[in-house]
Amino acid sequence: MPVTTGRAETVEAIDRFTAEFLGYGQEAGVIVPAASADPGCALAQTLAGALHLFLENAEAPRLAAPFLAAAESGAADVTAREREHLAAARAWAAGDTATAAERYAAVARAHPRDLLAAKFAQYHFFNLGRLDEHLAVAEIAAAANGDVAWSHGMLAFGLEQCHRLPEAERAGRRAVEMMADEPWAHHAVAHVMETQGRLDEGIAWLEGFAPLWQRCNSFMLTHNWWHLALFRIDREEPGAALDIYDRHVWGVWKQYSQDQVNAASLLWRLELRGADVGERWRDLADHVEARGAEHVEPFLDLHYVYALARGERREAFATFMESLRRYAVAAPPRWREVALPAAEGVVAHAQGDMRGAFAKLDPLAARWGEIGGSHAQRDLFVQTWLDAALRSGQGNAVRRVLEARAAARPAISVHRRQLAEGSLRS
Numbered sequence: 001m002p003v004t005t006g007r008a009e010t011v012e013a014i015d016r017f018t019a020e021f022l023g024y025g026q027e028a029g030v031i032v033p034a035a036s037a038d039p040g041c042a043l044a045q046t047l048a049g050a051l052h053l054f055l056e057n058a059e060a061p062r063l064a065a066p067f068l069a070a071a072e073s074g075a076a077d078v079t080a081r082e083r084e085h086l087a088a089a090r091a092w093a094a095g096d097t098a099t100a101a102e103r104y105a106a107v108a109r110a111h112p113r114d115l116l117a118a119k120f121a122q123y124h125f126f127n128l129g130r131l132d133e134h135l136a137v138a139e140i141a142a143a144a145n146g147d148v149a150w151s152h153g154m155l156a157f158g159l160e161q162c163h164r165l166p167e168a169e170r171a172g173r174r175a176v177e178m179m180a181d182e183p184w185a186h187h188a189v190a191h192v193m194e195t196q197g198r199l200d201e202g203i204a205w206l207e208g209f210a211p212l213w214q215r216c217n218s219f220m221l222t223h224n225w226w227h228l229a230l231f232r233i234d235r236e237e238p239g240a241a242l243d244i245y246d247r248h249v250w251g252v253w254k255q256y257s258q259d260q261v262n263a264a265s266l267l268w269r270l271e272l273r274g275a276d277v278g279e280r281w282r283d284l285a286d287h288v289e290a291r292g293a294e295h296v297e298p299f300l301d302l303h304y305v306y307a308l309a310r311g312e313r314r315e316a317f318a319t320f321m322e323s324l325r326r327y328a329v330a331a332p333p334r335w336r337e338v339a340l341p342a343a344e345g346v347v348a349h350a351q352g353d354m355r356g357a358f359a360k361l362d363p364l365a366a367r368w369g370e371i372g373g374s375h376a377q378r379d380l381f382v383q384t385w386l387d388a389a390l391r392s393g394q395g396n397a398v399r400r401v402l403e404a405r406a407a408a409r410p411a412i413s414v415h416r417r418q419l420a421e422g423s424l425r426s
Contacts, residue, residue, distance in 0.1 A: 285311020
Protein backbone atom coordinates (compact mmCIF):
# COMPACT_ATOMS: atom_id res chain seq x y z
CA MET A 1 0.00 0.00 0.00
CA PRO A 2 1.38 3.42 -0.93
CA VAL A 3 2.80 5.68 1.78
CA THR A 4 3.24 9.36 1.03
CA THR A 5 6.84 10.03 2.05
CA GLY A 6 10.23 10.50 0.48
CA ARG A 7 12.00 8.46 3.16
CA ALA A 8 12.40 4.69 2.87
CA GLU A 9 13.26 4.68 6.58
CA THR A 10 9.77 5.92 7.41
CA VAL A 11 8.12 3.10 5.47
CA GLU A 12 10.36 0.62 7.26
CA ALA A 13 9.32 2.11 10.61
CA ILE A 14 5.63 1.91 9.68
CA ASP A 15 6.09 -1.73 8.71
CA ARG A 16 7.89 -2.46 11.96
CA PHE A 17 5.21 -0.64 13.97
CA THR A 18 2.54 -2.69 12.21
CA ALA A 19 4.29 -5.96 12.99
CA GLU A 20 4.92 -5.01 16.62
CA PHE A 21 1.35 -3.83 17.09
CA LEU A 22 -0.31 -6.84 15.50
CA GLY A 23 2.07 -9.20 17.29
CA TYR A 24 1.73 -7.43 20.69
CA GLY A 25 5.44 -6.74 20.84
CA GLN A 26 7.27 -4.23 23.00
CA GLU A 27 8.68 -2.04 20.20
CA ALA A 28 5.60 -0.34 18.74
CA GLY A 29 7.06 2.94 20.00
CA VAL A 30 9.38 2.88 16.99
CA ILE A 31 6.76 4.95 15.19
CA VAL A 32 7.31 7.98 17.44
CA PRO A 33 10.94 8.78 16.48
CA ALA A 34 10.07 7.93 12.89
CA ALA A 35 7.30 10.53 12.95
CA SER A 36 9.65 13.07 14.49
CA ALA A 37 12.23 12.40 11.79
CA ASP A 38 9.68 12.75 8.98
CA PRO A 39 7.24 15.52 9.97
CA GLY A 40 5.77 15.63 6.47
CA CYS A 41 4.59 12.00 6.50
CA ALA A 42 0.94 12.18 7.47
CA LEU A 43 0.58 8.45 8.03
CA ALA A 44 3.56 8.23 10.39
CA GLN A 45 2.19 11.19 12.35
CA THR A 46 -1.28 9.64 12.47
CA LEU A 47 -0.01 6.29 13.71
CA ALA A 48 2.12 7.97 16.38
CA GLY A 49 -0.98 9.82 17.53
CA ALA A 50 -3.01 6.61 17.57
CA LEU A 51 -0.35 4.84 19.62
CA HIS A 52 -0.71 7.49 22.32
CA LEU A 53 -4.48 7.08 22.30
CA PHE A 54 -4.02 3.43 23.20
CA LEU A 55 -2.73 4.61 26.58
CA GLU A 56 -6.42 4.81 27.55
CA ASN A 57 -5.99 7.63 30.02
CA ALA A 58 -6.97 11.27 30.37
CA GLU A 59 -3.62 12.45 29.01
CA ALA A 60 -3.81 10.41 25.81
CA PRO A 61 -5.68 12.96 23.62
CA ARG A 62 -3.28 15.72 24.70
CA LEU A 63 -0.25 13.57 23.90
CA ALA A 64 -1.70 12.57 20.54
CA ALA A 65 -2.67 16.11 19.53
CA PRO A 66 0.70 17.35 18.18
CA PHE A 67 1.06 14.29 15.97
CA LEU A 68 -2.46 14.59 14.61
CA ALA A 69 -1.97 18.32 13.98
CA ALA A 70 1.22 17.57 12.07
CA ALA A 71 -0.60 14.91 10.07
CA GLU A 72 -3.32 17.42 9.22
CA SER A 73 -0.81 19.95 7.97
CA GLY A 74 0.73 17.36 5.68
CA ALA A 75 -2.51 15.78 4.47
CA ALA A 76 -3.16 17.82 1.36
CA ASP A 77 -1.56 15.45 -1.13
CA VAL A 78 -1.85 12.07 0.57
CA THR A 79 -3.81 9.00 -0.49
CA ALA A 80 -7.45 8.43 0.40
CA ARG A 81 -6.38 5.61 2.72
CA GLU A 82 -4.05 7.89 4.66
CA ARG A 83 -6.76 10.58 4.93
CA GLU A 84 -9.22 8.04 6.31
CA HIS A 85 -6.70 6.88 8.91
CA LEU A 86 -6.32 10.48 10.01
CA ALA A 87 -10.08 11.10 10.13
CA ALA A 88 -10.55 7.99 12.25
CA ALA A 89 -7.81 8.99 14.67
CA ARG A 90 -9.22 12.51 14.89
CA ALA A 91 -12.64 11.12 15.86
CA TRP A 92 -11.01 8.82 18.40
CA ALA A 93 -9.07 11.67 20.01
CA ALA A 94 -12.31 13.67 20.25
CA GLY A 95 -13.99 10.80 22.11
CA ASP A 96 -16.22 9.78 19.21
CA THR A 97 -15.19 6.14 19.19
CA ALA A 98 -18.22 5.02 17.18
CA THR A 99 -17.15 7.21 14.26
CA ALA A 100 -13.56 6.06 14.69
CA ALA A 101 -14.67 2.42 14.47
CA GLU A 102 -16.72 3.05 11.35
CA ARG A 103 -13.96 4.96 9.59
CA TYR A 104 -11.31 2.36 10.36
CA ALA A 105 -13.73 -0.30 9.12
CA ALA A 106 -14.22 1.69 5.91
CA VAL A 107 -10.45 1.63 5.38
CA ALA A 108 -10.39 -2.13 5.95
CA ARG A 109 -13.17 -2.66 3.42
CA ALA A 110 -11.53 -0.48 0.79
CA HIS A 111 -8.01 -1.79 1.48
CA PRO A 112 -8.37 -5.30 2.92
CA ARG A 113 -4.61 -5.78 3.12
CA ASP A 114 -4.50 -2.99 5.71
CA LEU A 115 -4.53 -5.21 8.78
CA LEU A 116 -3.72 -2.28 11.03
CA ALA A 117 -6.98 -0.52 10.10
CA ALA A 118 -8.88 -3.76 10.66
CA LYS A 119 -7.27 -4.22 14.08
CA PHE A 120 -8.06 -0.64 15.10
CA ALA A 121 -11.67 -1.08 13.95
CA GLN A 122 -11.95 -4.30 15.94
CA TYR A 123 -10.62 -2.56 19.05
CA HIS A 124 -13.34 0.09 18.90
CA PHE A 125 -16.19 -2.22 17.93
CA PHE A 126 -15.16 -4.48 20.82
CA ASN A 127 -15.27 -1.60 23.31
CA LEU A 128 -18.67 -0.57 22.00
CA GLY A 129 -20.08 -4.09 22.25
CA ARG A 130 -20.76 -4.16 18.49
CA LEU A 131 -19.51 -7.69 18.11
CA ASP A 132 -21.11 -8.54 14.76
CA GLU A 133 -19.16 -5.64 13.22
CA HIS A 134 -16.06 -6.69 15.16
CA LEU A 135 -16.28 -10.07 13.42
CA ALA A 136 -17.21 -8.65 10.01
CA VAL A 137 -13.99 -6.62 9.88
CA ALA A 138 -11.98 -9.71 10.78
CA GLU A 139 -13.67 -11.74 8.07
CA ILE A 140 -12.75 -9.14 5.45
CA ALA A 141 -9.16 -9.10 6.68
CA ALA A 142 -8.84 -12.88 6.83
CA ALA A 143 -10.23 -13.32 3.32
CA ALA A 144 -7.53 -11.05 1.92
CA ASN A 145 -4.69 -12.13 4.22
CA GLY A 146 -4.81 -15.90 4.34
CA ASP A 147 -1.00 -15.89 4.23
CA VAL A 148 -0.74 -13.85 7.44
CA ALA A 149 -1.10 -15.62 10.80
CA TRP A 150 -2.29 -12.48 12.56
CA SER A 151 -5.39 -12.33 10.38
CA HIS A 152 -6.42 -15.80 11.53
CA GLY A 153 -5.91 -14.79 15.16
CA MET A 154 -8.09 -11.73 14.64
CA LEU A 155 -10.74 -13.90 13.02
CA ALA A 156 -10.57 -16.45 15.82
CA PHE A 157 -11.36 -13.90 18.49
CA GLY A 158 -14.15 -12.34 16.44
CA LEU A 159 -15.74 -15.76 15.93
CA GLU A 160 -15.46 -16.60 19.62
CA GLN A 161 -17.12 -13.35 20.63
CA CYS A 162 -20.01 -14.21 18.30
CA HIS A 163 -20.37 -17.67 19.92
CA ARG A 164 -19.05 -19.58 16.89
CA LEU A 165 -16.74 -21.61 19.05
CA PRO A 166 -15.68 -24.53 16.80
CA GLU A 167 -14.83 -22.13 13.98
CA ALA A 168 -12.97 -19.89 16.40
CA GLU A 169 -10.84 -22.74 17.66
CA ARG A 170 -10.01 -23.84 14.12
CA ALA A 171 -8.98 -20.30 13.13
CA GLY A 172 -6.87 -19.90 16.26
CA ARG A 173 -5.12 -23.21 15.77
CA ARG A 174 -4.52 -22.33 12.12
CA ALA A 175 -2.80 -19.10 13.20
CA VAL A 176 -0.56 -21.00 15.59
CA GLU A 177 0.28 -23.60 12.94
CA MET A 178 1.48 -20.76 10.74
CA MET A 179 3.30 -18.92 13.53
CA ALA A 180 3.65 -20.46 16.98
CA ASP A 181 4.42 -17.04 18.47
CA GLU A 182 0.94 -15.59 17.85
CA PRO A 183 -0.24 -14.58 21.33
CA TRP A 184 -3.63 -13.25 20.22
CA ALA A 185 -4.43 -16.69 18.79
CA HIS A 186 -3.24 -18.31 22.04
CA HIS A 187 -5.70 -15.98 23.75
CA ALA A 188 -8.60 -16.69 21.37
CA VAL A 189 -8.37 -20.46 21.78
CA ALA A 190 -8.13 -20.02 25.56
CA HIS A 191 -11.44 -18.12 25.38
CA VAL A 192 -13.05 -21.09 23.65
CA MET A 193 -11.74 -23.53 26.23
CA GLU A 194 -12.79 -21.28 29.12
CA THR A 195 -16.30 -20.91 27.71
CA GLN A 196 -16.60 -24.69 27.37
CA GLY A 197 -15.08 -25.43 30.79
CA ARG A 198 -12.14 -27.38 29.34
CA LEU A 199 -9.88 -26.64 32.28
CA ASP A 200 -7.08 -29.15 31.84
CA GLU A 201 -6.84 -28.46 28.11
CA GLY A 202 -6.82 -24.72 28.72
CA ILE A 203 -4.00 -24.95 31.25
CA ALA A 204 -1.93 -27.18 28.98
CA TRP A 205 -2.57 -24.94 25.97
CA LEU A 206 -1.51 -21.73 27.69
CA GLU A 207 1.40 -23.17 29.67
CA GLY A 208 2.79 -24.56 26.43
CA PHE A 209 3.06 -21.07 24.95
CA ALA A 210 3.84 -19.07 28.10
CA PRO A 211 7.62 -18.84 27.47
CA LEU A 212 6.87 -16.97 24.24
CA TRP A 213 4.99 -14.17 26.02
CA GLN A 214 8.12 -12.66 27.55
CA ARG A 215 8.66 -10.63 24.40
CA CYS A 216 5.05 -9.31 24.51
CA ASN A 217 3.88 -5.92 25.70
CA SER A 218 2.47 -5.70 29.21
CA PHE A 219 -1.16 -6.09 28.15
CA MET A 220 -0.69 -9.33 26.25
CA LEU A 221 1.76 -10.75 28.77
CA THR A 222 -0.44 -10.08 31.79
CA HIS A 223 -3.70 -10.89 30.03
CA ASN A 224 -2.68 -14.34 28.82
CA TRP A 225 -1.42 -15.13 32.32
CA TRP A 226 -4.75 -13.79 33.63
CA HIS A 227 -6.52 -16.35 31.45
CA LEU A 228 -4.33 -19.09 32.91
CA ALA A 229 -5.29 -17.90 36.40
CA LEU A 230 -8.99 -18.21 35.50
CA PHE A 231 -8.51 -21.87 34.73
CA ARG A 232 -6.75 -22.31 38.09
CA ILE A 233 -9.61 -20.59 39.92
CA ASP A 234 -12.16 -22.84 38.25
CA ARG A 235 -10.01 -25.83 39.25
CA GLU A 236 -10.32 -24.70 42.87
CA GLU A 237 -6.64 -23.72 43.05
CA PRO A 238 -6.69 -20.18 44.48
CA GLY A 239 -3.09 -20.44 45.68
CA ALA A 240 -1.89 -21.10 42.15
CA ALA A 241 -3.97 -18.18 40.86
CA LEU A 242 -2.50 -15.84 43.49
CA ASP A 243 0.99 -16.99 42.53
CA ILE A 244 0.20 -16.06 38.92
CA TYR A 245 -1.08 -12.69 40.13
CA ASP A 246 2.12 -11.99 42.06
CA ARG A 247 4.56 -13.24 39.44
CA HIS A 248 2.92 -12.42 36.12
CA VAL A 249 -0.19 -10.22 36.35
CA TRP A 250 0.63 -7.36 38.69
CA GLY A 251 3.90 -5.52 38.47
CA VAL A 252 4.77 -5.34 34.77
CA TRP A 253 3.47 -1.81 34.10
CA LYS A 254 1.45 -0.78 37.13
CA GLN A 255 0.40 2.53 35.62
CA TYR A 256 -1.27 1.01 32.54
CA SER A 257 -5.03 0.70 32.31
CA GLN A 258 -5.16 -2.89 31.10
CA ASP A 259 -2.65 -4.11 33.68
CA GLN A 260 -4.78 -2.53 36.40
CA VAL A 261 -7.93 -4.12 34.97
CA ASN A 262 -6.33 -7.58 34.81
CA ALA A 263 -5.16 -7.24 38.40
CA ALA A 264 -8.48 -5.92 39.76
CA SER A 265 -10.45 -8.56 37.92
CA LEU A 266 -8.32 -11.39 39.28
CA LEU A 267 -8.45 -10.24 42.91
CA TRP A 268 -12.18 -9.65 42.59
CA ARG A 269 -12.81 -13.14 41.20
CA LEU A 270 -10.69 -14.75 43.87
CA GLU A 271 -12.64 -13.02 46.62
CA LEU A 272 -15.93 -14.09 45.02
CA ARG A 273 -14.67 -17.66 45.44
CA GLY A 274 -13.86 -17.03 49.09
CA ALA A 275 -10.09 -16.60 48.78
CA ASP A 276 -8.12 -14.31 51.08
CA VAL A 277 -6.05 -11.96 48.91
CA GLY A 278 -4.35 -10.30 51.83
CA GLU A 279 -3.20 -6.71 51.37
CA ARG A 280 -2.98 -6.87 47.59
CA TRP A 281 -5.82 -4.40 46.99
CA ARG A 282 -3.82 -1.63 48.66
CA ASP A 283 -0.99 -1.47 46.14
CA LEU A 284 -3.42 -1.73 43.24
CA ALA A 285 -5.61 1.02 44.72
CA ASP A 286 -2.54 3.27 45.05
CA HIS A 287 -2.03 3.14 41.30
CA VAL A 288 -5.71 3.40 40.40
CA GLU A 289 -6.10 6.41 42.69
CA ALA A 290 -3.19 8.10 40.91
CA ARG A 291 -5.23 8.11 37.69
CA GLY A 292 -7.73 10.56 39.16
CA ALA A 293 -11.32 10.60 37.95
CA GLU A 294 -11.10 9.82 34.24
CA HIS A 295 -13.72 8.16 32.08
CA VAL A 296 -12.31 6.57 28.94
CA GLU A 297 -14.38 3.37 28.73
CA PRO A 298 -17.15 2.06 31.01
CA PHE A 299 -15.42 -1.31 31.30
CA LEU A 300 -12.33 0.37 32.75
CA ASP A 301 -14.32 2.53 35.15
CA LEU A 302 -16.04 -0.44 36.81
CA HIS A 303 -12.70 -2.02 37.65
CA TYR A 304 -11.22 1.25 38.87
CA VAL A 305 -14.05 2.07 41.23
CA TYR A 306 -14.19 -1.46 42.66
CA ALA A 307 -10.44 -1.37 43.31
CA LEU A 308 -10.78 1.97 45.07
CA ALA A 309 -13.62 0.66 47.21
CA ARG A 310 -11.82 -2.58 48.13
CA GLY A 311 -8.66 -0.61 48.80
CA GLU A 312 -10.68 1.52 51.23
CA ARG A 313 -9.98 4.76 49.39
CA ARG A 314 -13.24 6.32 50.53
CA GLU A 315 -12.49 9.86 49.42
CA ALA A 316 -11.07 8.73 46.08
CA PHE A 317 -13.98 6.50 45.13
CA ALA A 318 -16.51 9.11 46.33
CA THR A 319 -14.80 11.65 44.05
CA PHE A 320 -14.70 9.13 41.23
CA MET A 321 -18.41 8.37 41.55
CA GLU A 322 -19.38 12.03 41.64
CA SER A 323 -17.28 12.65 38.54
CA LEU A 324 -18.89 9.66 36.81
CA ARG A 325 -22.38 10.98 37.61
CA ARG A 326 -21.52 14.33 36.04
CA TYR A 327 -19.87 12.74 33.03
CA ALA A 328 -22.74 10.36 32.37
CA VAL A 329 -25.24 13.21 31.96
CA ALA A 330 -23.90 14.27 28.55
CA ALA A 331 -22.15 11.04 27.51
CA PRO A 332 -23.68 8.40 25.19
CA PRO A 333 -26.56 6.46 26.81
CA ARG A 334 -24.47 3.43 27.73
CA TRP A 335 -22.72 5.57 30.34
CA ARG A 336 -25.89 6.87 31.98
CA GLU A 337 -28.04 3.77 31.60
CA VAL A 338 -25.50 0.99 32.17
CA ALA A 339 -22.11 2.18 33.45
CA LEU A 340 -23.40 4.44 36.23
CA PRO A 341 -25.86 2.00 37.85
CA ALA A 342 -23.30 -0.79 37.38
CA ALA A 343 -20.68 1.28 39.20
CA GLU A 344 -23.15 1.97 42.02
CA GLY A 345 -23.90 -1.74 42.18
CA VAL A 346 -20.32 -2.96 42.31
CA VAL A 347 -19.44 -0.35 44.94
CA ALA A 348 -22.36 -1.59 47.05
CA HIS A 349 -21.01 -5.12 46.67
CA ALA A 350 -17.49 -4.06 47.59
CA GLN A 351 -18.87 -2.45 50.75
CA GLY A 352 -20.91 -5.50 51.72
CA ASP A 353 -24.36 -4.15 50.81
CA MET A 354 -25.57 -7.22 48.94
CA ARG A 355 -29.22 -6.25 48.75
CA GLY A 356 -28.29 -2.84 47.34
CA ALA A 357 -25.85 -4.42 44.89
CA PHE A 358 -28.47 -6.84 43.60
CA ALA A 359 -31.03 -4.03 43.18
CA LYS A 360 -28.61 -2.02 41.02
CA LEU A 361 -27.18 -4.90 38.98
CA ASP A 362 -30.32 -6.94 38.36
CA PRO A 363 -31.86 -4.59 35.73
CA LEU A 364 -28.62 -4.68 33.71
CA ALA A 365 -28.62 -8.40 32.91
CA ALA A 366 -29.39 -7.88 29.21
CA ARG A 367 -27.12 -4.87 28.70
CA TRP A 368 -23.65 -5.89 29.85
CA GLY A 369 -22.43 -6.03 26.24
CA GLU A 370 -22.68 -2.25 26.01
CA ILE A 371 -19.82 -1.61 28.44
CA GLY A 372 -17.16 -3.37 26.34
CA GLY A 373 -14.89 -6.22 27.30
CA SER A 374 -15.11 -9.86 26.27
CA HIS A 375 -17.71 -12.38 27.41
CA ALA A 376 -15.15 -13.85 29.79
CA GLN A 377 -14.25 -10.44 31.20
CA ARG A 378 -17.87 -9.31 31.59
CA ASP A 379 -18.77 -12.56 33.32
CA LEU A 380 -17.20 -10.98 36.40
CA PHE A 381 -20.20 -8.66 36.67
CA VAL A 382 -22.58 -11.58 36.25
CA GLN A 383 -20.70 -13.41 39.01
CA THR A 384 -20.99 -10.33 41.23
CA TRP A 385 -24.74 -10.10 40.57
CA LEU A 386 -25.17 -13.80 41.38
CA ASP A 387 -23.10 -13.44 44.55
CA ALA A 388 -25.20 -10.49 45.66
CA ALA A 389 -28.39 -12.45 45.00
CA LEU A 390 -27.23 -15.50 46.95
CA ARG A 391 -25.88 -13.52 49.87
CA SER A 392 -29.06 -11.45 50.18
CA GLY A 393 -31.38 -14.47 50.14
CA GLN A 394 -32.66 -13.92 46.59
CA GLY A 395 -31.54 -17.18 45.04
CA ASN A 396 -34.92 -17.80 43.42
CA ALA A 397 -34.46 -14.70 41.28
CA VAL A 398 -31.34 -16.13 39.66
CA ARG A 399 -32.13 -19.86 39.71
CA ARG A 400 -32.50 -20.20 35.94
CA VAL A 401 -29.16 -18.50 35.37
CA LEU A 402 -27.48 -20.77 37.91
CA GLU A 403 -29.01 -23.83 36.27
CA ALA A 404 -27.84 -22.72 32.83
CA ARG A 405 -24.30 -22.09 34.08
CA ALA A 406 -24.13 -25.48 35.78
CA ALA A 407 -25.35 -27.19 32.60
CA ALA A 408 -22.98 -25.28 30.31
CA ARG A 409 -19.85 -26.05 32.33
CA PRO A 410 -20.57 -29.19 34.35
CA ALA A 411 -16.91 -29.78 35.23
CA ILE A 412 -16.78 -26.60 37.31
CA SER A 413 -17.93 -27.32 40.84
CA VAL A 414 -18.69 -23.77 41.91
CA HIS A 415 -21.77 -23.72 39.68
CA ARG A 416 -23.25 -26.73 41.44
CA ARG A 417 -22.43 -25.27 44.85
CA GLN A 418 -24.12 -22.00 43.98
CA LEU A 419 -27.20 -23.80 42.73
CA ALA A 420 -27.43 -25.75 45.97
CA GLU A 421 -26.76 -22.61 47.99
CA GLY A 422 -29.52 -20.75 46.17
CA SER A 423 -31.99 -23.47 47.00
CA LEU A 424 -31.06 -23.36 50.69
CA ARG A 425 -31.13 -19.60 51.08
CA SER A 426 -34.27 -18.79 49.06
